Amino acid sequence: MATKKEPLDDLEGKDVFDEIPEEKEEDELEDDLPIEEDSAAKETARMTSDVPVQIVAVMAKKTISVKELVSLKTGQVINLARPANEVIDLVAGGKLIAKGELVDIDGKLGVRIVKMVR
Secondary structure: EEEEEOOOOOOOOOOOHHOOOOOOOOHHHHOOOHHHHHHHHHHHHHOOOOOOEEEEEEEEOOOOOOOHHHHOOOOOOOOOOOOOOOOOEEEEOOOOEEEEEEEEOOOOOEEEEEEOOO
């Protein structure tokens, strides 16, 4: 799959989150694997389906100096310069997998997926 370098929505810095897969057009969404590789891929998926994967919800990134870092205090507010209702990035294995919006689930924080990124 081809990838392109582009900054994530209003995020600063460069790291593994900067690699964003190019989205395919609807008519390009066919499986790219030959038949024999497809069955091997399905077997691998079946064998690894119970392996835990950590999902990270990225609201924003901010670069600060070491001086600012060591002077942080309890109760201090860090301005992330991102609207509170903007979608967040869901990342697994260092790759962007989805966009979502924060929701309240019985007093706990959750994410409603609004777009899958393949």
